[in-house]
Amino acid sequence: MKKFIILCSLLTAVLGTAQVAIGKTSVTNSSVSLEFGNEDRGLVLPWVTSAASVTGAVDGTFIYDISDKKVKYRNNGSWVDLSVDATGAVNTTLQDTKTEQSGAKVAIGSNAATDTTPGILVLTDTNKAFVLPKVASPHLNIINPAAGMMAYDTVKRQIAVFNGTVWSFWKP
Secondary structure, three states: OHHHHHHHHHHHHHHOOOOEEEOOOOOOOOOEEEEEOOOOOOEEOOEEOOHHHOOOOOOOOEEEEOOOOEEEEEEOOEEEEOOOOOOOOOOOHHHHOOOOOOOOOEEEOOOOOOOOOOOOEEEOOOOOEEEOOEEOOHHHHOOOOOOOEEEEEOOOOEEEEEOOOOEEEEOO
């Protein structure tokens, strides 16, 4: 019961604020909605059984598709592969016996309480950015990365995506 109360308190606090810092005391500026500390950790995307099974996804949605072991994002109504390499691997035994909570959602932003965008973590502000965890050479410094992990490589200045086997790097 204690864990439930703590979780509810945390979710209430998150829903009540427009900016969130994780692993640090504050965000770097007022244009940031969600920002992570500078530890050697990445963000693990939601695992889905297949991109085709995701309903209501909007452009900008990120997932890890366990059917083909790839990180994907939604763009112009279609899923785009960010993994490139097709040798991904994932051990789903931790979640195989779990039942999905389809209503689970955390919204961060000024209109978080009323936002209806589907997703697990939804950033509702239209004038703020999300900052990925910043890691120097994540392929070298993140020990035992999870499938579907993303981070910003501060050395290469690229987005790093882990498909469960190898890292892929993306630069605009």
